[in-house]
Amino acid sequence: MDAAIVGTGPNGLAAAVTLARAGLRVELHEAAESFGGGLRGEAYFDSDVRHDVCSAVHPMAAASPFFREFDLTARGVELLAPDIEYAHPLDDGRAGLAHSGLDAACEGLGPDGPRWRRIMEPLVEHSAGLVEFFMSGQRSVPGDLAAPLLLAARLLPRRLTGGFREDVAPALLTGVAAHAVGRLPTLTSDSVALLLGHLAHGSGWPLPRGGSERIAQVMADDIRAHGGTIHTGSPVTGLGQLGHARAVLLDTTPTRLLDLADGRLPAGYARQLGRFRYGPGAAKADFLVSEPIPWTCPEVGRAGTVHLGGTREAIARQENLTVRGTPTDEPFVLVVDPAATDPGRARPGKRPVWAYAHVPNGDRRDAVELVTSRIERYAPGFRDTVLAARGTAAGDYETYNPNYAGGDIGAGAMTLYQSVARPVPRLDPWRTPLPGVYLCSASTPPGPGVHGMCGHLAARSALRHTFGIRRAPSLRPTTTTAPA
Ligand SMILES: Cc1cc2nc3c(=O)[nH]c(=O)nc-3n(C[C@H](O)[C@H](O)[C@H](O)COP(=O)(O)OP(=O)(O)OC[C@H]3O[C@@H](n4cnc5c(N)ncnc54)[C@H](O)[C@@H]3O)c2cc1C
Incomplete structure (x- = not known):
């Protein structure tokens, strides 16, 4: 396996799309029984009425360079x-x-x-x-x-x-x-x-016609069409579980990275992650x-x-x-x-x-x-x-979602410092000191919202540093992913 992605929120999915489109074999692990993270929908009270569990309105997705190239409209998301x-x-x-x-x-x-x-x-x-x-x-x-x-x-x-x-x-x-x-x-x-x-x-x-879950669906379709697999009901409790992958991208908070790394992170970096604040x-x-x-x-x-x-x-x-x-x-x-x-x-x-x-x-x-x-x-x-x-x-x-610590749906306070130095002050904040391990959630720049850019930028970092691929893959719909 080339890359394992932990978590299937919009950023985990965007990371997977980017890596799969670069020709890599990807697998996603999602703790919940359905994929999508902040893009899920549920029929809470009536089987015919769907509710957006988290995100509902999409100014960021409409503007995001990732989604503009991915082209939601061409894939049937109105x-x-x-x-x-x-x-x-x-x-x-x-x-x-x-x-x-x-x-x-x-x-x-x-x-x-x-x-x-x-x-x-x-x-x-x-x-x-x-x-x-x-x-x-x-x-x-x-x-x-x-x-x-x-x-x-x-x-x-x-x-x-x-x-x-x-x-x-x-x-x-x-x-x-x-x-x-x-x-x-x-x-x-x-x-x-x-x-x-x-x-x-x-x-x-x-608002996407039919609800935010439509966005997750077309992202999952693209990943599968390019050979990726999505495992739901598959919580990851330690990085050791993913030893078969050359790269691991975590759609999780820095706090969870500390748990998953189980003492393997350099002390200075772990201290910095420990100082990350929730809003x-x-x-x-x-x-x-x-x-x-x-x-x-x-x-x-x-x-x-x-x-x-x-x-x-x-x-x-x-x-x-x-x-x-x-x-x-x-x-x-x-x-x-x-x-x-x-x-x-x-x-x-x-x-x-x-x-x-x-x-x-x-x-x-x-x-x-x-x-x-x-x-x-x-x-x-x-x-x-x-x-x-x-x-x-x-x-x-x-x-419901371990990324929302104490209910912080931004996965980390958006203070001036943390809006740039997210989760740590680095030029490449997605790359961790552990070889092949990257953070790709909203706890990294550019922060919260459904735009996929945290995942996309983390994947670009992984492509460069772990796979030696400098060229950005095309994200445009192909004949296999366009809607029927
Ligand atoms: C109530 C609410 C309303 C919102 N409204 C909007 C809105 O209208 N517009 C907007 O743009 N944004 C909105 N947001 C914010 C948006 O949903 C988030 O910023 C976005 O989903 C973050 O994406 P992500 O991929 O980083 O993480 P998430 O979407 O949180 O996904 C993370 C995923 O990783 C999984 N996971 C975590 N740890 C593990 C593990 N160890 N093993 C396996 N899986 C794991 C989780 O189960 C989850 O599915 C809202 C959020 C909430 C909660």
Whole structure:
């Protein structure tokens, strides 16, 4: 066997695709009974209604160089654009609406439209360079040098969400910044706001028709079509189990690498891994509801993603308490009603709703009640539409997926340091000191999200260092992998 991959999240699958496409024999080992990691789907309550277990919305997959070349669309995965990319209701029935068209978004923001345009428009024009810079984990100088300069011009004055005249636009932008799941505002959260914020007006925040599991399926198809094998229900408990492979790529956290290596790592490197920090957790609730969410502002129901947290100041207050480990009753919540974008996800009188709250790491509170009361505030009557619900407390996430330590769905805090030095400060952070052993999970650059780039970059490192292959393999669909 050429390469063994431990874990089948989007990064494990991307690593396997890259290696298999380079002509290597790969095998994947997945602890769970199904492959996909953060791309899994389940019929929790009704056999006809599928729920996204983890990821639901895919701005990163739509923009990622890995997925652009892999070409999800050509493989039959339809990335559906929501009517409105994301929305942010406020208490008095008003809401910020991020239309994909910049003109429509700016018009909706009234007197703050011109500032929104000044922030976003140049970034949209230089999107390819910006994406290249972020998705390489800041390890490649983009061909378009204007991109990092535009970024710096927006980040360094440290007032990204300031300078607006009303409260809607700063709340809208802070909701995007909160995707960093950490202290607000920081350079990291502002960078996330600029990356995801400008993508809403470019490649968008799409939902795959049928759910995120479709992405995992076509990746698995490509791996199998190129000779790879996937073993589910196959937990790896020590590197010794994989001694037959020339390279081992771990879609796991650094903490798990410490366990798997069982004392074989050099002491200095092991100490660095031991200092890796996890961030706040997610408390996820899944609902089966009888009708669309009754938002006070009806336009919010057209959005792919909805952010609940109130004003810029309120979100920052809640997020900063959460980072410090203080539970709050009014956490930041993300809500997705997939059938608003993909009507095929609903059945008569039944539709899935996906939502999670940012909570302290390891928090064990009931996710359903926490999330329901937040939705109810902006959509009174929501509670009465709920036919069934299930919650996963942050403290229980690790049982489902060991990568989500204490419920940290980013597989490591996105602090400024850890967004670059992830998991350790190295030019090639994917390569470990153990010959042939690589980390390829979201605990490596460019970090969390479904983009496949951690896996792809780790595989490129393995190709160079273990197999002496410098040339990047083609990831494009071949006749054997294109949809029927
Ligand atoms: C509730 C939730 C909502 C999210 N929403 C979004 C979203 O809308 N959009 C987005 O882009 N991202 C989202 N994310 C984040 C995204 O899912 C992750 O960043 C992404 O899945 C990370 O990919 P990965 O391959 O690094 O790891 P994972 O997807 O976590 O996969 C790791 C896999 O490795 C397996 N594994 C671990 N250890 C072992 C072992 N020892 N042996 C065998 N197998 C092992 C695990 O079982 C798991 O299947 C969300 C995550 C969660 C939890």
